[in-house]
Amino acid sequence: MLTLIKNARVFAPQDCGQLDLLVAGSQILAMEPNLAPAGLPVETVDAGGQWLIPGLVDSLVHITGGGGEGGYATRTPELNAEDAVRAGVTTLVGVLGTDATCRSLGELFGKTQALRAQGLNCYMHSGSYQLPVKTLTGDLRQDIMLIDPVLGVGEVAIADHRGSQPSWQELARLASDARVAGMLSGKSGVVSIHVGEDETALQLLHDVVDNTAIPINQFYPTHIGRSDALIEKGVAYAKRGGYLDFTTSTTEAILAMGERRAADALMYALELGAPLAQMTLSSDAQGSLPHFNAAGRLDGLEVAAIGSLWDEVRSLFARLPAEKALAVATLNPARVLGLGQAGRVKAGMAATFNLVDAETHAVRSVMSNGKWLMREQELTFRRLFAE
Known part of the structure; x- marks a missing residue:
């Protein structure tokens, strides 16, 4: 038929x-x-x-759940395929976050396959926030080259108290392994980067690019809308050829602390001269949206929603031509992820x-x-x- x-x-x-x-x-x-x-x-x-x-491409989803920063009772639930479909998301990438001890890559792989069986185009990254990376096979190159759904590694945390505080040399070795594996397997080998609130921001990525032959577009930093200062640093990063990703899930408490909604952050970056083709939106769905007090202790947490991706794209229609608004959640992330049949x-x-x-x-x-x-x-x- x-x-x-x-x-x-x-x-x-x-x-x-x-x-x-x-x-x-x-x-x-x-x-x-x-x-x-x-x-x-x-x-x-x-x-x-x-x-x-085009079906939406969501480059960052905690498909097996995330959170846990406030103890075991604050672990967030896994993604339901129904939520992705109702949000128009047909292609997504599953990741681990802060917790790579009680949540595993084996569990992530199983959920990836389950979502595929329900009709979605689901992929995953090896690794998590921390270095040295945890892998499925014991070797990052083997994960990317030998396991079909594995596209790259991440999300690796920088400028965040929950990360491993890696040196630029450690991050460079990781990016090199991911890049070579991607070249040999026809994948992107992308390094997904979680950017936290610390004022060091994207400096670690600049250090890798300044001191090695690894190109800046090997990295895919996200959460760039945290503050105007980070957006401005992101624009300088994009002008060097890097990618920027803005997170669509947020809360009123987080916005009150200075974060911009993803659509607003993207428009601000455009005003400052960032190329639209190098910017994307992602939901961070099922991840935690934590708030930490001045002492660094968790005092609030909500769950990120995959439907926020389409909500932010819709809000862009009043400010951009529809084809440009759609590109940041379809064509652009598909290009970054090396997914030629998506977007x-x-x-x-x-x-x-x-x-x-x-x-x-x-x-x-x-x-x-x-x-x-x-x-x-x-x-x-x-x-x-x-x-």
């Missing part, structure tokens, strides 16, 4: 105007005006002017996209690799153990 989607306004993410899409198997077979395949069994879906956009809508590529209400921008339907995961906000995949 072929699927013909008619009367959709296609953002690929560039605005292609009104087109029809013909899906065969897991791929988009054709994308043209007024498609009318004859003599073939076709399921026709009238989009009725809805936007057809775009194009004939010959994977049929992975969302249908979105043109006025409210609510996600109505989600297709991943040619299979509907949601139709008119009704989930279509099998949910085991659902209440």
Whole structure:
């Protein structure tokens, strides 16, 4: 059975105007005006002017849960596939965070495979906040080269009291291993970097770049919206060729401390001259959103939500052309992660996209690799153990 989607306004993410899409198997077979395949069994879906956009790419999700900074009772729950689908996220990368003792890479791998079985395009990173890195095979290069879902390493914490306070030499060796493994396996080998609140900010990354041959775009620093000072340092970093990622999950308490909402932080970075193509948004879903008092003790914690990614993209539509707003959660992160079949809508590529209400921008339907995961906000995949 072929699927013909008619009367959709296609953002690929560039605005292609009104087109029809013909899906065969897991791929988009054709994308043209007024498609009318004859003599073939076709399921026709009238989009009725809805936007057809690439499935969102979320580069940082604690799929097995995170948190724990306030003791065992503050461990956050794992991600439900349903939440990702309803948020229009079809491609995501699972990571460990602060806790790599009670949470393991084996558990992360199992959850990655479970989300894949439910229709999502799920990947993972080896390692966690701390150095030396924990791995699945005992060697980072082997993890990246031999284990299919492993794209890179991270998120490694810098400028944060919860990290291992690595030297630039230690970080350089890690990045070198990830880079070589990525080259040999055709992956990005990206080094995901958690940037904390310390005033050292991105200096460690500059030190690696200044003292080695490792290119600046091997690193993928996130949480850049923590403060205007960090955003400004991030813009200088981006002007050297680096990537910047802004976290969409936050709380009123964290905002009151000086953090900007992701969309606001991105717009501020654009005003300061950061290239849009080098900036992305991610949700940090299921991670903890902790608040520490002046003594460094936890005094509040909430759970990051994957739906915040689409919320922040939607808020950008009033300030940027839709194709630019969409790029920071589709094309741009797919490029950073080396995922050539994600983040775009194009004939010959994977049929992975969302249908979105043109006025409210609510996600109505989600297709991943040619299979509907949601139709008119009704989930279509099998949910085991659902209440």
